[in-house]
Amino acid sequence: MKNVDATQDKRRDILEAAEQVFTANGFTAAKMDDIAELAGVAKGTLYLYFDSKQDLFVSLLEDRIWEYVATLTSKLEEVRSVKCFVQTLAKVRGQLFVRNQRLLESLSHSLPNFSKEHRLRIWNLRKGLEEPTIEALARLLPPDHPVAPLKAAAMVNGALDYTVGTLILHGQPVVLEDVARDLEYVLLPGLSQVLGKG
Amino acid sequence: MKNVDATQDKRRDILEAAEQVFTANGFTAAKMDDIAELAGVAKGTLYLYFDSKQDLFVSLLEDRIWEYVATLTSKLEEVRSVKCFVQTLAKVRGQLFVRNQRLLESLSHSLPNFSKEHRLRIWNLRKGLEEPTIEALARLLPPDHPVAPLKAAAMVNGALDYTVGTLILHGQPVVLEDVARDLEYVLLPGLSQVLGKG
Amino acid sequence: MKNVDATQDKRRDILEAAEQVFTANGFTAAKMDDIAELAGVAKGTLYLYFDSKQDLFVSLLEDRIWEYVATLTSKLEEVRSVKCFVQTLAKVRGQLFVRNQRLLESLSHSLPNFSKEHRLRIWNLRKGLEEPTIEALARLLPPDHPVAPLKAAAMVNGALDYTVGTLILHGQPVVLEDVARDLEYVLLPGLSQVLGKG
Amino acid sequence: MKNVDATQDKRRDILEAAEQVFTANGFTAAKMDDIAELAGVAKGTLYLYFDSKQDLFVSLLEDRIWEYVATLTSKLEEVRSVKCFVQTLAKVRGQLFVRNQRLLESLSHSLPNFSKEHRLRIWNLRKGLEEPTIEALARLLPPDHPVAPLKAAAMVNGALDYTVGTLILHGQPVVLEDVARDLEYVLLPGLSQVLGKG
DNA sequence: AATGAATGAGCATTCATTCAT
DNA sequence: TATGAATGAATGCTCATTCAT
Incomplete structure (x- = not known):
C-alpha cells in the first residue's frame, strides 16, 4: 500500500x-536532465517510470487531457442549452488551456519524428480533446443548423483558446467569466439561429 | 545589378x-543540413545569408508574415461591413494558414531559448499578425459593441484557424469559400448585434 | 546443512x-539484469554470492574449466597411446567446446579492463586448460619427437577446436566420433613418427 | 587528387x-572517444568516414582480411604440394594472426547484437577467411583422402593459429619458420597418406 | 562568394552497483 | 538472507557552427 502510494x-x-519543462521548451528542446532535476530524482529514475522521452511526453499529455475530457464530458451532459454550453466550456476548457496552453500546442509539433505507436496515441488525444464539444453541439444545435457540429466545435474551441491565448500574450489577467460573457455575446446568436432566420 | 539579383x-x-524543413519538423528538430541540401547550396553558404539558425527561422517568419500582413491590410482597407470582413479574412488568412499552419504554430514554441533580440522580433510578428484584424474590427464593429476589438479579433482568427486546422487534421479538403460561409453564419450575428438587442 | 545446500x-x-547470458552476448554486452531474471533471483542477490560482474564471470569460467580439467586429467591418466589420447581428447574437450565455445573465446577478450586479481585468475585458467594435454603428450610422444609437447598440444587442441567450430559455423551436426576419426587420420602419423623416419 | 589522398x-x-582499440578491448568495451583520440581527430569526424561503431568495426575487419585473402590466394595458386602449402600458409596466415590475433577472435563475439546487415558482412568474412585454404587443399590432397577439405582446412588453420597464440600467451618469440617446420612434421604425414595406407 | 571537412559541446539512454526495507 | 527502487557515471551519436581552400 505504502509502496504503491510512494510510486504514484x-x-x-x-x-x-515534465509538464513544466515541456511547456517551457517544447518537446525537442526539453532535456531529460532538467526534468529529473526539477522532479528531484536521478536521471535513471525517469526510465523506471517511462520508457523514453517520447513516452514521457505522450503520457503527460494523456494524463492531463483524459482527466479534462472526463470532467468536461460529465459537465456537458447536464447542459441543456447552447448558452449554458458556452459558459461551461469556457470555464472547463479555459482552465485546461490556461494551465496547459503551450503543452496543447505541442500536440501538433511533436508528431513528425515520433514512432508509429506514439503518433497513434497523440492522434487519439487530439480527437478525444474535441469529442465532448462535438457531441454536446450535436445535441444542442438547432436541428437544421447548417454548420456541422465538427466545424462548429472547431470555431467555439478556436475562439475560446485564441482569446485566452491573446490575453496571456498581452500580459492581461485571464478572467474566465469575462471570456465566457464575450464568447456568449459573439457566438450565441449564430449558434442559436435556425435556418430560416439566417 | 545582376549580382544583387543572383544574391536575392x-x-x-x-x-x-527553410520553410519546408521548419514546417515539416518544427524549429529544434529541423537540420541546417537538410535546408542546405534542399536549397541546393553548401551548408556554409547558409551562414553567408543568415547569421544563425535562429536568424534564419525568424527571417523566414518575417518574410512570410509581413507579406501577408501587407496583403491583408490593403484588402481590409476597402472593406465596409463585418460580413465582407469575414469573407475577406477567411480567404486571405485562410490561405496563409493552409500554407503555413505548422510554421505559425512554431511562433510560440521557438521562443524560450531564443536570444533577446530574436524573441523581440517574434513578439512583434505575433502582434503584427493580429493587427489588421483588430484595426478592421475597431472600425467595423457597431460603436457600442461590448466585446473589445482585441478579443473579437482573437475569436474570429481562432475560429478560422481551428476550423481550417480541424479539416486538415481530419484529412478533409479545405474549401475556403465553405469555411467563409460557416464562419459568417456563426459569427456574423454576434458581431453585428448592437448592445440593446443583446 | 540445509542452509548450505540451499545456498549452493x-x-x-x-x-x-550467467553461463547462458555470457555465452550469448560476451562479457561486456551481458547484463546483470538478465542473469538475475534467468536465475529467478533479484538483482541484489547476485551480489550476495559474487562480488561483482567480473567476479561472477571469472568464477563461472573457473567452475566450468576446473571441472573439465579434473575430468580430462583423470581420463588421460589411463591412456597409453597417442591414438587413444586423440580419441579421448576429442570426446572430452570436444564436449567442453560444444557447450562452452563462446565462453572459452571470451577468455582472451575479457582480460584487458579487468582488475589485476581477475586477470591473474584468468591467466591461470588459460594455462590450466592446456595442462592435461601437454602432460599427456609429454608422456606419450616418442621420446625423440622434435616437436615440443607445448606446441604439439596447441596443434591438437587447435585442430580439434577449429573443426568443431567450423561445423557449428556451417550449421552441421557435431558428431564427436567422426571428428575423432578425422583428427586421428590427420594427426596420428605425424605425432607417432620417430625422428629418423621424418 | 590531393583531397582524395588526404581523405584516404x-x-x-x-x-x-580502431584496430588498436578494438584489439585491446573487444568490440563492446571499445570507446569511440578513445579511437578518435588515438587517431588524432574529433569524435564527430569518425562519423564522416563510418556510419556507426558497428560499421567501423566490420570495415576494419574487411580491410584487414580481404587484403590477406587476396595475398594468400595468389600465393597458394602457385603451390604444387601439401608440403609447400603448409609452409606458405604458416608464413602468410601466421603473419595475419600475429598482427590481428585479438581482432580475429572478435569475429565470433561481436555478432550477437549486430544488425542483420553487419552480421551478413561478418559471416562473409568468416567464410572468406577459410576459402583459400579449403580450395588449395581440395586441389592438393590425395584424391581419395578421407578427410573433407573443409575439415582438413579447419585442422591446419586451427593448429597454426593455436600454436602462434600459445607462443604469444607464453611470451615466447614467434618464429614462423620454426612453426612451419613443426606444423609440417605433425600434419604432413597425415595429410599426404593415401587411403589404403591409413 | 562558395564550399564542405572538421569540430566538440550536448543529449538520450543504459546498466553495474548500492542500500533501505 | 533477499529484495528491487534508485543512482549517476559512462557512451554512442548528432548537428550548429567554423574556417582553410
Missing part, C-alpha cells in the same frame, strides 16, 4: 516536472 | 527550403 | 544463468 | 586507431 507520488512528481 | 535568388531559395 | 543451489542457479 | 590518409588513421 514519484510518478506524479515526474509528470509535474 | 539564392536568399529566396534558402528561405523556401 | 542458488549459487548454481546463478552460475547456470 | 585520414580513413587509414582511423582504421589504425
